[in-house]
Amino acid sequence: MLDAFFNSPYIDSLPTLFQGLKMTVLITLIGLFFGFILGAIVGIARLAKSKLIRGISVVYIEAVRGTPILVQVLFIYYGLTEDLIGLSINALTAAIVAIAINAGAYIAEIVRGAVYSIDKGQSEAGRSLGLTESQTMRYIIWPQAFKRMLPPLGNQFVISLKDTSLFSVIAIGELLYMGKQYYNVTYEIFETLAMVCVLYLMITVPASIYLRRLERKLDV
Amino acid sequence: MITVSDLHKAFGELEVLKGIDVEVKEQEVVCVIGPSGSGKSTLLRCLNLLEEITSGTVKINGKDLTDPHTNINELRAEVGMVFQHFNLFPHRTVLENITLAPMKVKGFSEQEAKEIAQALLKKVGLSDKADEYPESLSGGQKQRVAIARALAMNPKVMLFDEPTSALDPELVGEVLQVMKDLAQEGMTMVVVTHEMGFAKEMGDRVIFMDEGVIQEEGNPAQIFDHPKNPRTQAFLSKVL
Ligand SMILES: Nc1ncnc2c1ncn2[C@@H]1O[C@H](COP(=O)(O)OP(=O)(O)OP(=O)(O)O)[C@@H](O)[C@H]1O
Ligand SMILES: [Mg+2]
Numbered sequence: 001m002l003d004a005f006f007n008s009p010y011i012d013s014l015p016t017l018f019q020g021l022k023m024t025v026l027i028t029l030i031g032l033f034f035g036f037i038l039g040a041i042v043g044i045a046r047l048a049k050s051k052l053i054r055g056i057s058v059v060y061i062e063a064v065r066g067t068p069i070l071v072q073v074l075f076i077y078y079g080l081t082e083d084l085i086g087l088s089i090n091a092l093t094a095a096i097v098a099i100a101i102n103a104g105a106y107i108a109e110i111v112r113g114a115v116y117s118i119d120k121g122q123s124e125a126g127r128s129l130g131l132t133e134s135q136t137m138r139y140i141i142w143p144q145a146f147k148r149m150l151p152p153l154g155n156q157f158v159i160s161l162k163d164t165s166l167f168s169v170i171a172i173g174e175l176l177y178m179g180k181q182y183y184n185v186t187y188e189i190f191e192t193l194a195m196v197c198v199l200y201l202m203i204t205v206p207a208s209i210y211l212r213r214l215e216r217k218l219d220v
Numbered sequence: 221m222i223t224v225s226d227l228h229k230a231f232g233e234l235e236v237l238k239g240i241d242v243e244v245k246e247q248e249v250v251c252v253i254g255p256s257g258s259g260k261s262t263l264l265r266c267l268n269l270l271e272e273i274t275s276g277t278v279k280i281n282g283k284d285l286t287d288p289h290t291n292i293n294e295l296r297a298e299v300g301m302v303f304q305h306f307n308l309f310p311h312r313t314v315l316e317n318i319t320l321a322p323m324k325v326k327g328f329s330e331q332e333a334k335e336i337a338q339a340l341l342k343k344v345g346l347s348d349k350a351d352e353y354p355e356s357l358s359g360g361q362k363q364r365v366a367i368a369r370a371l372a373m374n375p376k377v378m379l380f381d382e383p384t385s386a387l388d389p390e391l392v393g394e395v396l397q398v399m400k401d402l403a404q405e406g407m408t409m410v411v412v413t414h415e416m417g418f419a420k421e422m423g424d425r426v427i428f429m430d431e432g433v434i435q436e437e438g439n440p441a442q443i444f445d446h447p448k449n450p451r452t453q454a455f456l457s458k459v460l
Contacts, residue, residue: 119307121303121305121307122307122309124270124301124303124307125301125303125307125308125309125366126309127270127293127296128268128270128296128299128300128301128370129296129297129320129321129325129369129370129373130293130294130296130297130298130321130325130373131293131320131321131324131325132293135324135325139320139324140309140320143311144309144310144311147311
């Protein structure tokens with residue numbers, strides 16, 4: 001029985017799929033790194049005094065959240081041609097940018113919510129001591145808000161990781177794409193896709209379990 | 221030290237302060253009393269610009285708060301504020317709560333700031349709590365830390381907004397004692413309070429506010445024993 005499994009199409013697909021998984025994780029992590037920076041900036045801008053700055057951030061957030069990520073990545077990869085923007089974007093860059101821009105909008109809402117949830121008395125205490133607005137943000141509000149962001153950020157990680165599977169449309173070698181390549185040759189569609197699922201779950205399930213623990217620990 | 225003239229404050233349509241004139245001299249302790257919603261907190265918060273001033277002027281130490289050229293952060297550093305709900309920073313230890321502003325605003329080294337903080341913790345009787353987090357303190361201890369935190373900036377005036385209202389009755393005394401010590405050392409203080417005993421004993425002057433105006437002011441004996449304004453009389457008969 002075990003022997004049958006180990007000499008089976010399930011196992012044979014693994015080297016190829018692992019390659020894809022590496023790419024999936026790479027796109028997700030780099031994309032989310034920039035997505036977090038973008039989201040933090042937009043999330044704070046969303047609370048700015050200036051109507052214009054608030055307006056720009058709302059437009060960005062709504063535009064991204066109101067369109068499918070599949071359209072976004074096609075737009076970035078095929079829509080933004082070299083003629084248009086003066087540089088050519090390869091598939092990997094397009095994928096990372098798509099995750100960053102897409103997750104950035106959701107993260108902006110996470111950041112805004114977390115910052116907004118910190119009691120107003122905290123910033124008043126900071127300001128009354130003579131700290132500037134940005135010092136208050138940096139030393140008082142942000143550290144407290146960041147803790148509250150962790151669970152929803154973890155959730156966003158899982159969502160973005162799964163979103164990368166859509167990028168097989170721009171022929172980037174992420175997990176699903178590699179799976180398709182593999183079964184196109186072997187025709188072992190069921191076995192290959194089952195293993196693709198297993199590999200996604202190997203990351204998403206521990207992430208979810210860890211998240212739930214974190215949530216309980218932070219008590220939010 | 222503080223001169224408030226014809227101060228108006230409105231939140232949208234709602235006019236909360238309708239022309240306030242107050243003068244607070246150096247080393248004076250002024251207590252502000254009055255019913256809920258009368259604008260006491262708003263007045264206090266205008267004194268360090270936590271509320272934007274609608275019209276009128278507030279001068280502290282000769283600096284005009286309404287002048288756009290006044291450096292508000294510098295001014296706030298000279299005006300300590302103590303809040304009803306303490307507003308300690310929960311992610312920082314007691315010591316770090318106190319050292320933050322001296323380091324970031326005044327540019328003190330960590331060592332200097334720590335020395336200041338330790339001296340102040342000793343003063344408020346909490347030397348042993350330096351490394352605790354605020355959540356492990358009682359309300360009275362939290363408020364004493366908050367006072368120490370404000371004092372660490374070496375302010376010229378201290379503003380207190382109902383500093384004992386959120387405390388269990390048995391914890392009120394320890395906070396009032398710290399405030400009394402401070403008053404006796406000559407700190408200029410404006411105290412919004414429901415503690416009539418404190419106002420009577422420590423106030424050089426008592427201000428009774430209602431409906432956004434100062435209805436009556438005078439020394440504690442005048443206000444508490446011989447109130448002239450019927451509103452003052454009605455208020456005092458309810459709280460005393
Ligand atoms: N940020 C705000 N926006 C709108 N209205 C406000 C705001 N802050 C205070 N008010 C209103 O201003 C009025 C005066 O409030 P204030 O807090 O100054 O009263 P107070 O005398 O301190 O009362 P209390 O004894 O209950 O603390 C109240 O009617 C209150 O609802
Ligand atoms: Mg009040």
